[in-house]
Amino acid sequence: MKLAELECVVLTRDIPERGLRAGDIGTVVQVYCGDEVEVEFIRASGETQALITLTVGDVRKIGYRDMLAARELAEVQT
Numbered sequence: 419m420k421l422a423e424l425e426c427v428v429l430t431r432d433i434p435e436r437g438l439r440a441g442d443i444g445t446v447v448q449v450y451c452g453d454e455v456e457v458e459f460i461r462a463s464g465e466t467q468a469l470i471t472l473t474v475g476d477v478r479k480i481g482y483r484d485m486l487a488a489r490e491l492a493e494v495q496t
Contacts, residue, residue, distance in 0.1 A: 426445055437492065450471075
């Protein structure tokens, strides 16, 4: 799967140490050689929750059947 910078993606697995769950939406901010991308996940307030390097297998493109939702974050140690 080819991803582009500024493309919105959906996380496909939980990353509890960063407070992220499968289904969270992020934005690709950097595409690296190989299969890695830098993705930023933000809170509804606009604060960054996580800026993390992932593989393209950790995310998927947003589909027309996806529904946006909000959830309350648990406390996460950063």
